Amino acid sequence: MNTTDWSAIVGKSGNDQYEQRIAALKAKNIDTASIEATVTQTIQNLKEQASRSFVIFGEPQSGKTEMMIALNAKLLDEGYPIIINLLTDSVDLLDQSLKRFRGSGLNPSPKQFNDLPSDPKRLRGQEWVVFCKKNARDLEKLIEFLRLEKGLIVIDDEADYASPDGNVNKPEYEKTKINKLISTLIGDDGKYLGVTATPARLNLNNTFDNQSERWVDFAPHPYYVGQDFFFPHSEQCGYRLHTFDAHEGNERAEIQKAILHFLCGVAELHGLGKAQNYTMLVHTSGKKVEHAEDVELIQSTLATLSNAQSPGFEALRKKLWNVASEYGEADNIGEFVLRNIRKNTLVEINSRNPKPGKVAEIANPTSLFSFGVGGNIISRGVTFDNLLSMYFTRSVKGKFSQDTYIQRARMFGTREGYKEYFQLWIPESVMGNWSKCFAFHKLALEALRSGAGAPVWLSDHKTTPTSPASIDKSSVDFEGGEMSFAIFDFDEQRFEELFQRKDRDDLAVLADLYAALNTDEFPQYVRNYLEQELQPGSRLISFHPPSGFGTAASKYTEEEKRDIRRTKGIFATNEYRRSELPNARHHLKVFHNGLGKARLFYKINGGAIKFIQNRK
Incomplete structure (x- = not known):
């Protein structure tokens, strides 16, 4: 008598699809290091951090489709039964993506939403990888197909396109159609993973309440x-x-x-x-x-x-x-x-x-x-x-x-x-x-990659991070954005001397700061950005004397004082007038916590360039 439990066999190809996919890529001499790092961090966010909404960001045309195939495989291995992949409203892009996903050998084979069983009950007990374009008609039908399902994983490709709420600053209006439908799809217990090369809009719009501290960096491959x-x-x-x-x-x-x-x-x-x-x-x-x-x-x-x-x-x-x-x-x-x-x-x-x-x-x-x-x-x-x-x-x-x-x-x-x-x-x-768009974008992303807190985006009279209509004005600060970097050991006498200009130009003072601080404490991308505008003899930077943070006030929490960082910022604009060059374009200042630790802060003065930061 055959006692085989066929329910453990039908449709099951093991829980190692991800490892098989990585091995297949390596066999083609494809570098998988960034794919593996991204998938690992994403699963950690979902499993250990219980994150419900976050963004995976990378570079344009850097291989994110291959990363998404690997991520779908890992999610299936981890037991997530239904994975929804949303795409821009383009038949060509849908065809291109489906062809690549199906060619990878994923089990189950990815399907367009309209290929799902017409009876929602037939979805039960099976895994599904579903593709759907971001248009209202398709999303409404998808929601109807999945009305009995809970705990969906929604992976939103080109997430900053169509998904954010364009009516975020219009309380008298409903959310824009696509945003409202995706919110319904996620539901109360779903997970949202936005994927994009341009995440500013998602951050400044508070799209699906994504957590910027949980964002995952998909680094480009060596080629x-x-x-x-x-x-x-x-x-x-x-x-x-x-x-x-x-x-x-x-x-x-x-x-x-x-x-x-x-x-x-x-x-x-x-x-x-x-x-x-x-x-x-x-x-x-x-x-x-x-x-x-x-x-x-x-x-x-x-x-x-x-x-x-x-x-x-x-x-x-x-x-x-x-x-x-x-x-x-x-x-x-x-x-x-x-x-x-x-x-x-x-x-x-x-x-x-x-x-x-x-x-x-x-x-x-x-x-x-x-x-x-x-x-x-x-x-x-x-x-x-x-x-x-x-x-x-x-x-x-x-x-x-x-x-x-x-x-x-x-x-x-x-x-x-x-x-x-x-x-x-x-x-x-x-x-x-x-x-200029790329210079500003790179500065923002490099700060994000360094773990410098909430993202800070730059704008000027010719460029803006994203459409102004999509920026949630209730939580976004257009003036007070600042950048801060890694904590370091603070020697008061040493840093007092470093920040005294004496007869040095900007380049000379910066050179001494570079020698004193490593690239976590004063990142290379900020150095490069500053030096773009400097010439021998330049005095465009105001070097402020160090100050204490939380050393004489009780209004800050112990965590804020320990971290030398707070949501509303530290480097107030009234600090400008106390500096050597109040009207300087660039301002650098060290704040210390009285406990032997300090951070370097950077801020831009004037209306020409503004930092934009979400304080939520």
């Missing part, structure tokens, strides 16, 4: 090419950056020039043995009618070069040869382009008549010369492999929203094998503001 390469502090540029005045010349001529350079760049890489298909993105506008104009220009350029009998062929061929001379022997480069010119694909993204699945043709290019034209979908979620060229002129009338423009850096990613050949075409003014 990632990102901000430090494309927006370096130095003026030396390691790739082919083409800047121009947006108000001069003819944009059609500029785009055509970029097309010819892309064609020659592909030919160059093939000559160097990097024989793959490559993509060029053109992002000039968010208006679909202008996308059509860009498409027509690319089509006409390719059509002319594809037909030696066309009226404009010889004139365009001569332009091609002039460009080709910058990439090698002109005849060799030009001949390669003409022989292969018909190996092309052109996809209009965000088009008026979208064709699902077309984005995949350029995301993982299927033709030698692949072109993509569009706007918002280009900027969110879709990873473009072998992206070689990007023509980007999209600007704004008001302030640059840092989160939006950071997401538009589609050139970031696994580009190590050809990064020096990458081509970026961009107006000088847009490049300047884009660089």
Whole structure:
């Protein structure tokens, strides 16, 4: 008689799916260190810290899909039966993600929400990995499917998109639709894990009451090419950056020039043995009618070069040869382009008549010369492999929203094998503001990574961390934000002397501080940020004499005095007038607790740049 307990077998492949996934990645020589660290910290948050809502943040196009596959596997191993993966409202992104998740061999296979059993009772006793787009209709149906289930895990990809409450400052209005529906989905006993490269909006909006002290850093893998390469502090540029005045010349001529350079760049890489298909993105506008104009220009350029009998062929061929001379022997480069010119694909993204699945043709290019034209979908979620060229002129009338423009850096990613050949075409003014967005964003994230307390975001007259409508004004301080760093042993005489300027300029005082404090106590990212503005002889920094915190007042708690940190901040603006340079742009001050411990604090003065901090 067979006594096998089939209920212990059906649908069960063991509780080691995560280990199997990590082993499979390592077998492909994929570095898994950051994936493992992120998954471990996430599970610790859920299990040991009982965290209900937090964010996993990383860099744009840094491999978060692979991390999310591993995280889903680990959650299944840990016994969480239903995992909901929310995606932006894009069929192409849904298809791309489902294909990658299913290809990983997860058990159970991921399903779209509308593939779930129509009878909610049939969900019981099984594990489910569910995918759903963030639109109201799909979320309402998903909630109906899962109405009998409790304790859901909700993983929100591109969490700062659509999920925050856009009516947070309008108490007379209900929450925005998507925010309200996701809140319903989470319920009273669910867990929310937001995943994004731009977490400022989630913090400043208090989205789903996420706990910033539990945020998890998903560090980029060793082959990632990102901000430090494309927006370096130095003026030396390691790739082919083409800047121009947006108000001069003819944009059609500029785009055509970029097309010819892309064609020659592909030919160059093939000559160097990097024989793959490559993509060029053109992002000039968010208006679909202008996308059509860009498409027509690319089509006409390719059509002319594809037909030696066309009226404009010889004139365009001569332009091609002039460009080709910058990439090698002109005849060799030009001949390669003409022989292969018909190996092309052109996809209009965000088009008026979208064709699902077309984005995949350029995301993982299927033709030698692949072109993509569009706007918002280009900027969110879709990873473009072998992206070689990007023509980007999209600007704004008001302030640059840092989160939006950071997401538009589609050139970031696994580009190590050809990064020096990458081509970026961009107006000088847009490049300047884009660089500033990244400088401010990096300063905020590095502070967060250092464990310096609640995140502090920066804004100025041209950039803001996120849409002002999404910032919860009831808990966010626009003026008093400050940065503080690791605690160190305090020697009063020594630090009194260090902060006395005497006849030293800013660089000299900073050099002495660097020698006295390590990079936890005075982080390198803050040093780099300060030094960007300094020249020999500069006096832009006010070095305040050290002060006690809580040493003469009883209004602070023992924990606040011990930690030298409080929610409402320590470095008050009235400290400015007591300093050597009250009107200085940058202020540095040490506060000590009378117990032999101290912290360095940094604050920016004036309306040009503001710190924004959530005090909740």
